[in-house]
Structure formats: structure tokens, C-alpha cells
Amino acid sequence: MQKNNPFITLVTPEAPITVQSHGGRAKCLQRLVRLDLPVPTTVALSFNAVHRLAGGDMPDLDRLMEPFAQDQLLCVRPSSEDPDWGGPGAVLNIGINDARHEELSKSIGKPAADELYLRFIQSYSEHVARLDPDMFDDIDLSGPSALKEALEAYEDEAEEPFPQDVTTQLGGVLRSMARAWEGTSARLLRMAKGAPADAGLGLVVQAMVLGLGQGESGSGVLQLVDGATGHPLVKGRYLSQSQGRDALEAGASSLFLTKDERGPSLEEELPEAFDHLLTHARLMRNRLREEMQVEFTVEDGTVHILDGVRIQRSAQAAVRIAVALAEEGIISHEEALMRIEPRALNELLHRQVDPNATRDVIGSGVAASPGAASGKIVFTEAAAQASDARGEACILVRRETSPEDVRGMHAAAAVLTERGGVTSHAAVIARGLGLPCVVGANNIRFQTKVKQLTAPDGRVFKEGDVLTIDGTNGDVLFGEPEMLEANLDDSFKQLMIWADEIRDIDVRANADTPTDALTAENFKAQGIGLCRTEHMFFDEDRLTVMREMIFADDPEDRRAALERLLPIQRADFVDLFKIMSGKPVCIRLFDPPLHEFLPGNRAGMRDLAEALDLPLSRVERRIEALSEYNPMLGMRGVRLGITVPEIYDMQARAIFEATIDASKDGEAVVPEIMIPLVSAKREVELVKTRIDAVAAAVRTERGADFDFRLGVMVETPRAALRAEDIAPHCDFFSFGTNDLTQMTYGLSRDDAGRFMSAYVQQGVYPEDPFHTLDADGVGELLKLGAERGRAAQPNLTLSVCGEHGGSPESIAFCRKVGIDYVSCSPFRVPVARLAAAQFTIKDKIG
Numbered sequence: 001m002q003k004n005n006p007f008i009t010l011v012t013p014e015a016p017i018t019v020q021s022h023g024g025r026a027k028c029l030q031r032l033v034r035l036d037l038p039v040p041t042t043v044a045l046s047f048n049a050v051h052r053l054a055g056g057d058m059p060d061l062d063r064l065m066e067p068f069a070q071d072q073l074l075c076v077r078p079s080s081e082d083p084d085w086g087g088p089g090a091v092l093n094i095g096i097n098d099a100r101h102e103e104l105s106k107s108i109g110k111p112a113a114d115e116l117y118l119r120f121i122q123s124y125s126e127h128v129a130r131l132d133p134d135m136f137d138d139i140d141l142s143g144p145s146a147l148k149e150a151l152e153a154y155e156d157e158a159e160e161p162f163p164q165d166v167t168t169q170l171g172g173v174l175r176s177m178a179r180a181w182e183g184t185s186a187r188l189l190r191m192a193k194g195a196p197a198d199a200g201l202g203l204v205v206q207a208m209v210l211g212l213g214q215g216e217s218g219s220g221v222l223q224l225v226d227g228a229t230g231h232p233l234v235k236g237r238y239l240s241q242s243q244g245r246d247a248l249e250a251g252a253s254s255l256f257l258t259k260d261e262r263g264p265s266l267e268e269e270l271p272e273a274f275d276h277l278l279t280h281a282r283l284m285r286n287r288l289r290e291e292m293q294v295e296f297t298v299e300d301g302t303v304h305i306l307d308g309v310r311i312q313r314s315a316q317a318a319v320r321i322a323v324a325l326a327e328e329g330i331i332s333h334e335e336a337l338m339r340i341e342p343r344a345l346n347e348l349l350h351r352q353v354d355p356n357a358t359r360d361v362i363g364s365g366v367a368a369s370p371g372a373a374s375g376k377i378v379f380t381e382a383a384a385q386a387s388d389a390r391g392e393a394c395i396l397v398r399r400e401t402s403p404e405d406v407r408g409m410h411a412a413a414a415v416l417t418e419r420g421g422v423t424s425h426a427a428v429i430a431r432g433l434g435l436p437c438v439v440g441a442n443n444i445r446f447q448t449k450v451k452q453l454t455a456p457d458g459r460v461f462k463e464g465d466v467l468t469i470d471g472t473n474g475d476v477l478f479g480e481p482e483m484l485e486a487n488l489d490d491s492f493k494q495l496m497i498w499a500d501e502i503r504d505i506d507v508r509a510n511a512d513t514p515t516d517a518l519t520a521e522n523f524k525a526q527g528i529g530l531c532r533t534e535h536m537f538f539d540e541d542r543l544t545v546m547r548e549m550i551f552a553d554d555p556e557d558r559r560a561a562l563e564r565l566l567p568i569q570r571a572d573f574v575d576l577f578k579i580m581s582g583k584p585v586c587i588r589l590f591d592p593p594l595h596e597f598l599p600g601n602r603a604g605m606r607d608l609a610e611a612l613d614l615p616l617s618r619v620e621r622r623i624e625a626l627s628e629y630n631p632m633l634g635m636r637g638v639r640l641g642i643t644v645p646e647i648y649d650m651q652a653r654a655i656f657e658a659t660i661d662a663s664k665d666g667e668a669v670v671p672e673i674m675i676p677l678v679s680a681k682r683e684v685e686l687v688k689t690r691i692d693a694v695a696a697a698v699r700t701e702r703g704a705d706f707d708f709r710l711g712v713m714v715e716t717p718r719a720a721l722r723a724e725d726i727a728p729h730c731d732f733f734s735f736g737t738n739d740l741t742q743m744t745y746g747l748s749r750d751d752a753g754r755f756m757s758a759y760v761q762q763g764v765y766p767e768d769p770f771h772t773l774d775a776d777g778v779g780e781l782l783k784l785g786a787e788r789g790r791a792a793q794p795n796l797t798l799s800v801c802g803e804h805g806g807s808p809e810s811i812a813f814c815r816k817v818g819i820d821y822v823s824c825s826p827f828r829v830p831v832a833r834l835a836a837a838q839f840t841i842k843d844k845i846g
């Protein structure tokens with residue numbers, strides 16, 4: 001009869017039960033029934049039935065109870081679509097009343113019968129009658145008169161006797177669970193976990209297997225892997241004379257499952273039941289194709305399986321479990337790949353604050369680069385270096401960072417800034433270095449002059465105080481909580497191999513230094529998609545020469561300074577080419593405004609005057625002359641390349657000479673040279689002419705030939721719109737979506753952090769567009785640029801090298817518009833590889 005009722009369904013192998021109509025638990029129980037496991041009789045209520053029930057429309061309870069034996073005690077458990085969305089707690093022992101209690105006292109003994117009844121009275125009082133849970137505080141629940149006192153307490157509080165009618169009890173429990181699910185706070189809570197607003201709840205009504213009484217009876221849980229590591233291991237507890245999950249809370253009085261030095265075990269005490277249990281658990285793993293926690297009850301020596309729940313797991317365990325299941329042929333490689341949330345890989349790639357550690361959060365900002373690190377706070381780049389020299393971990397605290405801070409960032413364990421968003425300088429560099437970083441932490445007061453931070457709660461932290469930066473969630477913590485180390489084990493590597501076999505978009509890394517390139521290689525990037533060459537000039541010795549070049553009065557002096565930079569830059573490129581051993585390396589010509597290389601304060605200016613043997617006033621004047629109102633839209637990128645062409649000449653020469661040197665004993669290197677901030681075709685023509693001339697000169701001088709590819713960074717809206725004019729001069733376009741986003745929105749990438757969270761919270765932007773590519777606006781320009789570029793130059797290689805390159809949502813978009821590869825910070829390469837594979841699989845399965 002239940003088979004024909006859309007609301008009440010007996011769980012049989014053929015019953016029409018789905019996760020979407022009855023929830024995950026009901027579906028899982030049906031699978032267990034299909035496996036012929038000893039599952040007690042179960043009836044499932046659909047989402048619809050429960051929704052109607054919350055509105056007062058009670059299902060036909062007589063029909064619901066039909067499949068159960070007369071006087072059968074029942075339990076009700078929630079069954080939502082996703083167990084992570086929570087739900088009301090299970091209620092056990094429904095159906096017990098005075099008469100049933102008396103019978104049970106005879107069959108299983110009075111103490112056990114008392115315990116069953118008491119448990120139900122307590123749940124019913126709290127969840128159904130909505131009485132204060134502390135009403136039982138004065139009762140000694142293990143005392144001989146506990147039951148009598150509890151019934152009296154109920155009658156006093158509820159002003160009616162405890163219900164004796166089974167239908168009343170069951171109806172009350174069902175209604176209270178349905179209403180609890182539909183309450184506002186429960187809805188908000190599950191929506192925060194990703195549930196849709198109208199997520200449904202199913203309920204399962206199951207015959208109780210008592211776990212109390214004569215013979216060996218009890219309950220427990222078992223799983224076959226460790227949820228923290230994913231290593232195989234029989235894990236769980238069993239408690240004699242208990243129900244539900246009591247065994248987990250009972251501490252020392254519960255049994256271990258397998259033989260254990262710490263105490264007695266189920267394996268020794270009840271070997272036959274243990275064997276059955278293990279066989280059932282293994283069958284569940286193989287046939288449900290998942291690691292499950294098995295909830296079981298032993299009644300008079302016989303094992304019953306009450307439930308199976310997907311085990312909670314760390315990211316590391318999730319990867320190990322998925323790979324193990326696929327290696328054993330239980331799931332396919334594709335399914336293993338689909339089971340891992342790409343961003344969860346960050347947990348494996350970086351140290352993290354132990355989820356069990358106590359967190360003393362003193363403030364928060366934008367989670368700009370994942371991972372966590374502790375250290376003494378320092379407020380200057382010099383102090384960071386000094387700290388590093390002493391071997392002390394430090395956290396570099398700045399209002400915002402500039403290229404001058406890069407050396408300090410190298411020396412620091414983490415970075416914290418007051419300003420900025422996900423594509424600000426600090427964020428980009430930190431991600432490249434794999435350093436935890438929180439930016440835009442403007443709820444903390446930064447008093448960098450007096451070297452102190454004031455937390456919103458008034459606590460003050462001075463230089464040398466130890467803080468922890470949690471770049472995974474944007475928190476700043478006091479002290480040094482316990483950490484979990486990064487862990488790139490064989491399972492991770494295997495998963496990545498499968499991802500590479502499947503994905504159809506390439507992944508390169510943004511890498512500026514040999515260290516970055518090594519990380520990129522390590523994470524199997526398919527090349528370097530963006531080498532920001534300006535980052536190569538911040539080492540002490542180079543910076544001085546760079547400054548000499550900037551201070552040069554005429555092209556001749558400038559050329560002399562550049563000649564000193566040439567061998568240094570050439571060596572950088574040889575290193576990169578060698579590390580990448582034949583894989584493509586895309587080198588972006590100098591991009592930032594020159595003044596970024598000049599000191600920002602008087603002491604720095606004095607040092608510079610001394611180093612260059614110039615009067616201080618001349619240094620000041622030069623800096624003043626170079627300063628701009630809006631440097632990000634000023635004399636930078638190709639504009640510098642055209643007005644001070646000697647810089648690009650030197651870089652092109654360094655690239656070509658390095659190409660010849662690095663090709664000598666290996667595969668021929670074909671460098672890619674990229675021109676930044678282009679907005680007009682003529683810019684490309686001018687730069688191309690000079691680069692071709694340098695190439696010709698190097699070929700003649702060195703008597704060697706080489707190929708190279710020239711391309712443009714499409715990062716101004718005009719370059720995207722005029723792609724058809726620009727493309728004929730190019731081998732490739734790389735969309736610089738950081739600047740493209742900045743210029744499309746007219747939104748400063750360094751200042752947007754101040755109001756971004758307000759904007760996102762109020763729904764002005766669905767997401768931070770510097771973080772997730774704005775498919776509607778910036779994406780349209782990208783699509784347009786790609787189409788127009790390819791129309792004029794069909795062989796044009798297309799890529800995205802802004803920070804979006806590493807974000808899964810943006811990768812989906814890039815695949816759709818025909819981008820050949822994305823390029824992102826080296827530490828994001830694995831995330832991008834997995835996300836790319838998942839999109840290919842999704843397309844395949846439709």
C-alpha cells in the first residue's frame with residue numbers, strides 16, 4: 001500500500017525513492033536494503049509529505065504504521081538532500097508508554113526498560129512539547145525512581161499526562177521535526193552551507209532495534225578509514241547496553257572495535273558479530289562506492305545495520321579516499337576527479353591552522369593567498385630581512401605593499417595589509433611566493449609609524465608580538481595555534497595525472513624568478529604564461545643600477561646603465577629557460593611606472609643621493625618629475641617602451657642572447673615576448689620594428705638563428721575592442737584580466753578592498769570581480785577580443801594570465817570562449833588543473 005502513496009513509502013528495493021524526493025538517508029537505506037543487509041523495517045516520508053506536515057497536514061499515521069509489528073518501538077531520523085545541511089536530531093523509542101514499559105521490563109529487565117522510556121520522555125519533552133530541557137535537572141536519572149519522577153515532572157510542566165497513545169507520540173515527533181526544518185534560523189543556517197532556500201527534508205521512520213536488554217546487546221559505529229588522513233583503518237566504538245551514538249560519547253566504558261592495547265574490543269568479545277559487521281561494512285564500501293560510517297546495533301548477539309553516513313573527511317583524506325576507490329576499480333578516474341572540490345586542494349598545498357585549534361581572532365580581511373603562518377610582526381621591509389637573518393619567522397605588516405617591499409616579503413612568513421583586494425600588489429606577490437596573506441584588514445587599526453596594530457576589541461600589538469595570518473579564510477589570529485603541514489602525497493600526484501589526461505585547456509604558471517619557475521615545474525605547469533620582468537630588478541645590486549638608469553640624463557647614459565643590467569637580465573632568462581626545459585616561457589616586457597623603483601621616503605632619497613653621488617635636491621626633483629597623479633593609467637607598459645625604448649631594447653637583447661645560450665645543449669628555445677598595456681595598433685608596430693631589429697642584430701653578432709613569438713597583453717578595453725587591428729602583428733594575445741577588470745569597471749585594484757565586501761553583501765556585485773571573472777562585462781570584452789583577434793589572425797594563441805586564470809569559475813568561461821591556456825600563480829596550478837578536468841568531464845556527461 002505504501003508503494004502507491006506518494007507521501008509514505010516503504011523502503012523496499014524497488015520503491016520509488018530518490019535523493020531529490022526523499023533525501024540522502026532514505027536513499028542510502030534503500031541501497032542497504034538492496035544489498036540484503038539486516039536493516040530494520042523503514043518507511044520514508046517524502047519532502048512533499050514533510051512540507052505539508054509542517055503546514056498541519058498530517059499523513060495517515062495508521063497506514064504509516066502498518067508495516068511495523070504491533071507494539072514495535074520506532075525511531076525517526078531526518079533525511080535531507082545533503083547531510084551537511086543539518087536537520088533535526090533523531091528521536092528514538094517512539095511508542096513506549098506505561099503498558100509497553102511493563103512488558104519490556106519483563107522481557108529485557110526493568111533498568112533497560114526504564115532507560116528506553118526515560119530517553120523518549122526527555123526527547124519528547126524538549127522537541128515536541130517544547131518544555132525547558134533543564135526541567136529534569138533535579139532528577140537523578142540513574143536512580144530507581146527516575147522514571148516516575150520524570151513522568152511527574154512532565155505532567156507538572158505540560159499540565160497533562162505524558163501521552164500514552166502511539167499515534168499521538170509519532171504525530172508529535174513528525175510534526176516537530178518538520179517544523180524545526182522550516183524555521184527561519186534553521187533555513188539561514190543551511191543556506192550558509194550552500195542549501196537552496198527551498199531545500200526539502202524527508203523523514204525516515206524505522207523499527208527500533210533496542211540495543212538494550214538480554215543477551216549481548218548494544219550499539220556502535222564503524223568506519224574503514226581514518227577521516228583525517230584517509231588511511232585504511234577500522235575505526236569506531238561499541239557500547240554494550242546502549243542506543244544511537246552513545247558509544248562515541250561514553251569514553252572509556254565503550255569497547256574498541258579491533259584488538260587494542262588500550263582496552264577490550266568487540267573483535268575479542270563478540271568475534272562472530274564483529275566478523276559480520278566487517279563484512280557488511282566492506283560490502284557497503286564497495287557497492288555504495290563510498291567510505292561510510294556504519295551505525296549498527298547488536299541485539300542478543302545479532303548485528304543490525306541502522307544507517308550509513310558518508311564519513312566526514314579532511315581534504316587530504318578526500319583525495320586519498322577517492323584515489324583508493326578508483327585504483328580498486330570501485331569508481332572511475334572521472335568520478336574520483338569529480339569528488340574533489342578544486343579549492344580544497346589548497347589545504348594540501350599549504351600549511352593550515354589545525355581545524356581543532358583554538359582561534360583567537362583579532363581581526364580579518366580579504367583572504368588573499370591561502371595557507372597559514374605565525375611569526376613576530378614587523379613593520380618594515382628591512383625589519384623583515386633582519387628577522388629572517390636571525391632565523392626568526394616574521395609577519396610583514398604594511399598599509400599596502402609596493403615593489404620595494406618584495407624583498408621583505410621574500411623574508412617574511414606571511415603578509416598583512418590594511419588596504420588592497422585580491423589583485424593588489426601584496427596579494428599577487430604573496431600568491432606567487434606561496435605566502436599566506438590577508439589584505440584589506442581595515443577593521444584593525446594600522447599605526448605603522450609607531451609600529452603597532454589595534455584590534456577592534458582594543459587589544460594593542462606591537463613589533464615583536466606573535467600573530468598568525470590565516471590566508472585561507474582571511475583571519476588574523478593572536479598567538480601560534482597548532483598547524484597542519486602541507487601534504488602532497490602519492491594520491492595527490494595520481495589524481496593530478498588523471499586530471500591531466502582528461503582536461504582540454506592548458507595550464508601555465510605566472511613565474512618571475514627561478515624559485516617560482518621551480519615551483520611551477522613541480523606543480524607540472526605547462527610553461528610560464530607570464531614572467532613579470534620588473535620583479536627581477538629589486539635585488540639590492542640591481543636596484544642601484546636600475547636607479548642609475550632612471551636618473552640618466554640622456555639616452556647614452558641610460559644605455560650605459562642598461563648595459564650593466566643586460567648580463568644580469570640575460571642570466572635570469574637563461575635560468576628560466578633551463579628550468580622550464582623546452583616548455584614555453586612568455587616574458588612580459590617592463591610594465592610598471594619607473595617611479596616605483598625610487599625611494600618613497602627621505603632617508604631612502606638620501607641613501608640614493610649618496611649611492612649616485614648626486615645632490616639630494618637633484619634626487620628629489622627627479623622623483624617629483626616622475627611622480628604622476630594616476631600612475632596606473634600613466635607612463636607605464638608600452639608607453640614607457642615607446643618613450644624610453646632603450647629599456648625594451650635591452651630586454652629583447654637579453655631574451656635573444658639567453659635563447660641562444662640556453663638552446664646550445666638542449667632543445668631550441670622559442671621565447672615568447674609580450675608587450676603590456678597596449679591600446680593602439682601603432683604601439684605594436686613601433687615596438688615590433690625595434691624588437692625585429694634587435695633580433696636581426698643578435699643573429700648577426702652571434703652567428704646563430706632562433707625563432708621567437710611576439711604577442712600583446714590585452715588588458716585595456718580598447719585593445720579588446722580593436723583586436724582586429726592589433727592581431728595581424730601578433731602571434732598571441734594574453735588577456736590581463738586584472739587591469740582589464742580595473743579599467744572596465746573603472747575600479748582601482750588597490751583600493752577596491754575598502755568597499756568590496758559592502759558591495760558584495762548588498763548584491764551590487766555578485767562576487768569580487770577581481771576574484772571571479774565578471775563574465776557579463778569583462779567577459780564580454782574578452783570574448784569580443786578573442787573573436788575579433790582570431791578573425792584577423794586565425795592562428796592566434798589565446799590565453800588569460802590575470803589572477804582569474806587560477807579560479808575555477810573563470811576557467812569554465814575561458815574554455816567556452818576558446819582560450820588555449822590559463823596562467824596563474826604556481827601554487828594555484830593544481831587547483832586549475834583539477835578544475836579544468838572537471839569542466840571537461842561535465843561537458844562529456846552533459
Ligand code: PEP
Nearest residue numbers: 715736737738739801802
Ligand atoms: C593583468 O593586468 O591582468 C596582469 C596579469 O598584469 P599585472 O597584474 O602585472 O598588471
Ligand code: MG
Nearest residue numbers: 715736738739
Ligand atoms: Mg596588467
